[in-house]
Amino acid sequence: MEQQNKTLRKALLKNSKNPKLAWQLFRRIPNPPLDSIPLLTRILLRSQMLPQIHTLHSFLLSLSPQISLPSQYTLVKLLATSGHIQDALSLFRSTRSHFPLHPPPHVSLYNLLLLNSLKFDFPNFMSWLYKDMISACVSPLTYTFNLLIHGLCHSDRLADARRLFDVMREKGCQPNEFTFGILIRGYCKNGLPLQGLELLDRMKAMDVFPNMIIYNTLIASFCKKGNVDEAERLLQRMREDGLVPDLVTFNSRISALCNSGKILEASRIFRDMQIDEVFGLPRPNVVTFNLMLQGFCGKGMLEEARALTESMKKDDIFFNVQSYNIWLCGLVRNGKLLEAQTVLKEMSENGVNPTIYSYNIVIDGLCKNGMLGDAKMLMSLMINDGIFPDTVTYSTLLHGYCTRSKVSEAKNILHEMMKRGCIPNRYTCNTLLNSMWKEGKISEAQQLLHKMNERGYGLDTVSCNIVIHGLCQTGEVDKAVEIVGEMWTHGSAALGDLGSSFMSLVNEDDHGRKCLPDLITYSTIINSLFREGKLDEAKKKFVEMTGKKLYPDSIIYNTILHHLCKRGKVSSAFQVLKDMEKKGCKKNLQTYNSLILGLGNKNQIFEMCGLMDEMREKGISPNVYTYNIMISCLCKSERTEEAISLLNEMLQKGIIPNMHTFELLIISYCRTGEFRPAQEVFDIASSICGHNEALYALMFNEFLAGGEIFEAKQFLETAIDKRFDLASFLYKDLIDKLCKVENLEGAHDILTKMMHIGYGFDPASFMPVIDGLHKLGRKHEADELAERMLEMVSEGKVDNKAYQNYRELNHMKQSKYGRDGWQAIVHRDDGSVAALKNLKRVQKGWGQGSVSSFQTPKHDILDD
Numbered sequence: 001m002e003q004q005n006k007t008l009r010k011a012l013l014k015n016s017k018n019p020k021l022a023w024q025l026f027r028r029i030p031n032p033p034l035d036s037i038p039l040l041t042r043i044l045l046r047s048q049m050l051p052q053i054h055t056l057h058s059f060l061l062s063l064s065p066q067i068s069l070p071s072q073y074t075l076v077k078l079l080a081t082s083g084h085i086q087d088a089l090s091l092f093r094s095t096r097s098h099f100p101l102h103p104p105p106h107v108s109l110y111n112l113l114l115l116n117s118l119k120f121d122f123p124n125f126m127s128w129l130y131k132d133m134i135s136a137c138v139s140p141l142t143y144t145f146n147l148l149i150h151g152l153c154h155s156d157r158l159a160d161a162r163r164l165f166d167v168m169r170e171k172g173c174q175p176n177e178f179t180f181g182i183l184i185r186g187y188c189k190n191g192l193p194l195q196g197l198e199l200l201d202r203m204k205a206m207d208v209f210p211n212m213i214i215y216n217t218l219i220a221s222f223c224k225k226g227n228v229d230e231a232e233r234l235l236q237r238m239r240e241d242g243l244v245p246d247l248v249t250f251n252s253r254i255s256a257l258c259n260s261g262k263i264l265e266a267s268r269i270f271r272d273m274q275i276d277e278v279f280g281l282p283r284p285n286v287v288t289f290n291l292m293l294q295g296f297c298g299k300g301m302l303e304e305a306r307a308l309t310e311s312m313k314k315d316d317i318f319f320n321v322q323s324y325n326i327w328l329c330g331l332v333r334n335g336k337l338l339e340a341q342t343v344l345k346e347m348s349e350n351g352v353n354p355t356i357y358s359y360n361i362v363i364d365g366l367c368k369n370g371m372l373g374d375a376k377m378l379m380s381l382m383i384n385d386g387i388f389p390d391t392v393t394y395s396t397l398l399h400g401y402c403t404r405s406k407v408s409e410a411k412n413i414l415h416e417m418m419k420r421g422c423i424p425n426r427y428t429c430n431t432l433l434n435s436m437w438k439e440g441k442i443s444e445a446q447q448l449l450h451k452m453n454e455r456g457y458g459l460d461t462v463s464c465n466i467v468i469h470g471l472c473q474t475g476e477v478d479k480a481v482e483i484v485g486e487m488w489t490h491g492s493a494a495l496g497d498l499g500s501s502f503m504s505l506v507n508e509d510d511h512g513r514k515c516l517p518d519l520i521t522y523s524t525i526i527n528s529l530f531r532e533g534k535l536d537e538a539k540k541k542f543v544e545m546t547g548k549k550l551y552p553d554s555i556i557y558n559t560i561l562h563h564l565c566k567r568g569k570v571s572s573a574f575q576v577l578k579d580m581e582k583k584g585c586k587k588n589l590q591t592y593n594s595l596i597l598g599l600g601n602k603n604q605i606f607e608m609c610g611l612m613d614e615m616r617e618k619g620i621s622p623n624v625y626t627y628n629i630m631i632s633c634l635c636k637s638e639r640t641e642e643a644i645s646l647l648n649e650m651l652q653k654g655i656i657p658n659m660h661t662f663e664l665l666i667i668s669y670c671r672t673g674e675f676r677p678a679q680e681v682f683d684i685a686s687s688i689c690g691h692n693e694a695l696y697a698l699m700f701n702e703f704l705a706g707g708e709i710f711e712a713k714q715f716l717e718t719a720i721d722k723r724f725d726l727a728s729f730l731y732k733d734l735i736d737k738l739c740k741v742e743n744l745e746g747a748h749d750i751l752t753k754m755m756h757i758g759y760g761f762d763p764a765s766f767m768p769v770i771d772g773l774h775k776l777g778r779k780h781e782a783d784e785l786a787e788r789m790l791e792m793v794s795e796g797k798v799d800n801k802a803y804q805n806y807r808e809l810n811h812m813k814q815s816k817y818g819r820d821g822w823q824a825i826v827h828r829d830d831g832s833v834a835a836l837k838n839l840k841r842v843q844k845g846w847g848q849g850s851v852s853s854f855q856t857p858k859h860d861i862l863d864d
Helices: 002-014 019-028 034-046 050-061 065-079 085-098 107-119 123-135 140-154 158-166 177-189 193-203 212-224 230-238 247-258 263-274 288-299 302-314 322-334 339-351 357-369 372-384 389-405 405-419 427-436 442-454 459-473 477-499 510-514 519-531 535-545 553-566 570-582 589-601 605-617 626-634 640-652 657-672 674-690 693-707 709-721 733-741 744-757 763-773 779-795 820-826 829-840
Strands: none
Touching: 019 034, 034 050, 034 065, 050 065, 050 085, 050 657, 065 085, 065 107, 065 357, 065 510, 085 107, 085 123, 107 123, 107 140, 123 140, 140 177, 158 177, 177 193, 177 212, 193 212, 193 230, 212 230, 212 247, 230 247, 247 263, 247 288, 263 288, 288 302, 288 322, 302 322, 322 339, 322 357, 339 357, 357 372, 357 389, 372 389, 389 405, 405 427, 427 442, 427 459, 442 459, 459 477, 459 519, 477 519, 477 535, 519 553, 519 626, 535 553, 535 779, 553 570, 553 589, 570 589, 589 605, 589 626, 605 626, 626 640, 626 657, 640 657, 640 674, 657 674, 657 693, 674 693, 693 709, 709 733, 709 744, 733 744, 733 763, 744 763, 763 779
């Protein structure tokens, strides 16, 4: 037997580079010696011949356990150490189930399997191994518990980790500094440094001394929490324990402070490290400088960051790609794109080769600022420098074009990307898919969905949400609802032909099944159903969502509240609010705005004021829309003075009113005949919103409606001087009223001024003036105006705009009223009087608006 074993080992070694032949040699021997199994297993592993290893395992199971068990455990050990943990666990479980009453393996094999389960992130394997270990009466070691606690902390099962820690001594294992360190790190990672601190106190009671790593972990965690005082106390305690804070300690503190926005405190420590030699603080290294540079850039403190880069250059520690990339990020984030491009060029000049990440930083900034040409040019320069774009580069550029609604250019980017052999990812395809839906290119979007599936990119929940949102936007909510229902069963396959024969698009595989609806899916559906007035269906979807263990967030609750309040269902809204707060979702600005809107529709001003007070108590600042709702309600109740008080409050708090704010107040004053306060509001509005067309049109129309004709005339004349578009000005009614109050000259002046500047306007405006001149016997002037009126009609200048050249419209378009017919009227021999008769017949077709019928356009107060 011994001779046979030696012969087989020689044969295996001779054929180690031919694993198939080695396997055949082993299989030919009727009773192969087990001593050769480790060698054969290594040969098979090198060639990834895992099926043969499973066959070898089956062969060993057929033998007596007393003979085969050591070889089985060796097989498992070799699989685990070579990284095949799933196969190792599979064979181990099979062996244990076949021979449960025979001696289990040594604790070292359990530890090896636990370690590799942790390394390859298989927490369920660790749980099974521990249970099997206990049932087999194998005594765990402290190292075993350390691995298990590490695995539980890694899976965020802190409570289980703590329970295991507490039973260690019952199992005969004493926690060591690594045990404490693992559990403290778990607490700190989950934002619970106080529990970690409690363990630190317990260490001393158990005569276990903390190491530098434990202190550094706790200090960094307290800094992240903003508890700098506790971090300082730990630093002092660390010194008392005979440990000198090292560079890692200080870098941890600076990093944590910068991440929590406490830049000035981090800067103080950094400065002390640079200049303080009395207390023996460690000198900052390049990591420290980079942390501070990142902190300054993140906070927008560019001057401080610039000064730091200059200091680093003097010390010759700036010239590395990490420091340059941090500086590039800072410049781009703060809008310094030209300087960022200069810095990118400077890198090469200083002997630092930019990486693809360096270029991507700047390209991303250019795309986000709409500088797509510059981004494309930079990509070309990058290619010339021998750095080829990656998926991130192309996706960034594609996203930039899609954001600017340039879908064709985005598709060209996609084609170029694939031509260069750069594989698009889901983000790339979803970006383009989203843009196609927004542009209404539904057939192209469907084609892209098919291509994504054909090329194996895989559709995900984001892809489905894009399609669902697109269908809702195009009014096909029922189809969207159908897709959501099918997603629970068929995953992304529900998108097939957009909800009809859903099995035609995506294969029903495991990936498809994982593509399930999320909160965004239901938020979109519920919002769309409410918008279409299908309240009952929206409620059903809400119940369905919670039944699927998807618990609503504040966004979904606020969506429901907004729609209920908008429809006047305030009592239902407050019931939803109770459920919202019960589920732990706090009220935010949008919640209050919706509730105030609902109460405003019911004119419940007292309750609205109560909500405003509650907002202030909770530290939630009302915004311009909150104030607009309140002002609107007060104005409708003719409580304009209270509304003005709210305007003053807005200005004092630095909340900038918008045009709608001023519109509400001006209309309220004018409708009650208080034109002087309206003028004062107009003056404030002009100083904030500028002298814009809408503001002047509002004042003109409201003053005219209120009978303040001469003041209205002044607003119109100013608007004409400013060359505003007069489409929303009821100037024809002003001219008519001026003529009726025997101010013919004023009406004539307005017409003359408009013609002189070059306005194209409603020719019917001439009629009251022409009639007035005829009545006064000023026939010559009347005929001149009539000729000018007919000339304007023939030119087609009827769009209320000022033209630089009176005749330019002749070359632009034909009269929309039929050029041939009007030319015939103009060139008739019976003169202007006959022309006027013809014009009067069609007068009703021109300028239908009148002061009495004027209505202020409605606005949704919550529209941003």
